Amino acid sequence: MYISLAPLLGIAATTLILLTTLANLSRLRPPNRSASAATTLPSLDVLIPARNEAHTIDRCVESILGQHYPELTITILDDGSTDDTPQILADIAYRNPQVRIISGEPLPAGWTGKNWACHQLSLTSEAHLMLFTDADTWFAKGGIRRWVEAHIITQSDLTTLVPDRRSNSPAISLVIGFINWFVLGLLPLQIAYKTSIPVLSMTFGQFMLFSAAAYDHIGGYASIKESVTDDVSLGRRIKSHKLRWRLFDGTKDVVCEMYSNNRDLIYGVGRSILPVLGYKTLYLIIGIIAFLVFAWTPVITLILHISINSTENFYPYLSALMVFFLGITWYISQRQFRQPKWVAFAYPLAISFVILISIHAAITLYLKRSSWKGRIISKPEKPT
Numbered sequence: 001m002y003i004s005l006a007p008l009l010g011i012a013a014t015t016l017i018l019l020t021t022l023a024n025l026s027r028l029r030p031p032n033r034s035a036s037a038a039t040t041l042p043s044l045d046v047l048i049p050a051r052n053e054a055h056t057i058d059r060c061v062e063s064i065l066g067q068h069y070p071e072l073t074i075t076i077l078d079d080g081s082t083d084d085t086p087q088i089l090a091d092i093a094y095r096n097p098q099v100r101i102i103s104g105e106p107l108p109a110g111w112t113g114k115n116w117a118c119h120q121l122s123l124t125s126e127a128h129l130m131l132f133t134d135a136d137t138w139f140a141k142g143g144i145r146r147w148v149e150a151h152i153i154t155q156s157d158l159t160t161l162v163p164d165r166r167s168n169s170p171a172i173s174l175v176i177g178f179i180n181w182f183v184l185g186l187l188p189l190q191i192a193y194k195t196s197i198p199v200l201s202m203t204f205g206q207f208m209l210f211s212a213a214a215y216d217h218i219g220g221y222a223s224i225k226e227s228v229t230d231d232v233s234l235g236r237r238i239k240s241h242k243l244r245w246r247l248f249d250g251t252k253d254v255v256c257e258m259y260s261n262n263r264d265l266i267y268g269v270g271r272s273i274l275p276v277l278g279y280k281t282l283y284l285i286i287g288i289i290a291f292l293v294f295a296w297t298p299v300i301t302l303i304l305h306i307s308i309n310s311t312e313n314f315y316p317y318l319s320a321l322m323v324f325f326l327g328i329t330w331y332i333s334q335r336q337f338r339q340p341k342w343v344a345f346a347y348p349l350a351i352s353f354v355i356l357i358s359i360h361a362a363i364t365l366y367l368k369r370s371s372w373k374g375r376i377i378s379k380p381e382k383p384t
């Protein structure tokens with residue numbers, strides 16, 4: 001019986017995704033502690049940019065102070081906040097000598113707001129390790145210490161973690177599900193760790209632990225001053241400089257509120273998609289077509305063949321196998337990263353929603369209506 005090439009390629013692709021997912025599970029776990037782990041922890045500076053974070057900054061800082069890390073400094077930059085953030089920060093610093101507050105300088109031309117804030121923070125640090133995190137992130141007790149030890153054991157230059165992202169809407173859950181599935185199923189860590197190919201990396205801004213020497217070596221935030229995706233760009237620079245980048249599952253130790261509403265979700269996620277693709281519209285179009293075909297063709301084919309009760313060829317069986325393999329990878333991803341399981345059964349909707357966000361992002365960027373935290377986002381002259 002004749003079978004066309006397309007379904008065979010589909011089976012091969014979904015099988016590869018399943019194998020990648022299973023292989024990545026072990027590599028995302030933290031390394032076992034051993035006698036080689038340092039008994040004396042290096043000095044650590046936690047660096048936090050804050051712009052209108054009155055509802056989250058106190059919880060973030062208190063969770064870091066509760067780590068009982070021996071040589072820890074928390075540096076927070078108030079980036080022109082117009083809410084109660086400055087007053088809250090002043091009160092935190094008054095009660096805790098480990099916390100220092102600095103006021104951000106005006107944004108110079110050619111910089112994005114967060115990159116400028118983080119660059120100023122980095123200039124104040126004299127620690128051996130620098131941990132960049134966000135004001136809407138908080139940490140389990142002992143979590144930072146555990147990952148500093150992992151950073152030392154693996155001899156990493158940049159250690160980053162997949163955080164536990166809290167969702168308050170189905171739309172946010174769908175997008176989180178897509179991001180987690182992408183990391184687990186489409187990023188082969190075994191290959192990524194052995195090559196210096198920048199695109200084979202994924203870095204999360206909620207936890208970026210740098211060795212200070214490595215951060216300086218790649219030029220820090222000054223080297224990506226126009227980048228909208230600072231985390232992704234810094235991870236790629238680490239890889240391009242042939243330094244050691246490591247990614248782990250940090251959902252038990254790092255928690256964040258991804259977005260408070262669907263509007264922030266659409267603009268927050270959308271602002272990252274084109275920059276990750278190097279602002280190449282062609283890449284976006286190819287990706288949209290590929291993901292749409294990948295998500296819906298097996299499902300539609302299976303439904304059509306079931307509805308007409310066709311048994312004349314193997315297509316319904318191949319489609320069923322593709323849907324099963326994709327569904328399994330999504331389910332494993334949801335379970336691994338502590339997200340609701342129902343998203344695994346709605347993965348075509350999740351992929352479609354991310355595509356709609358991508359299209360919206362491209363249109364708003366073209367019309368210069370893309371913004372984040374009160375600042376217009378535009379395409380840089382030289383995309384990072």
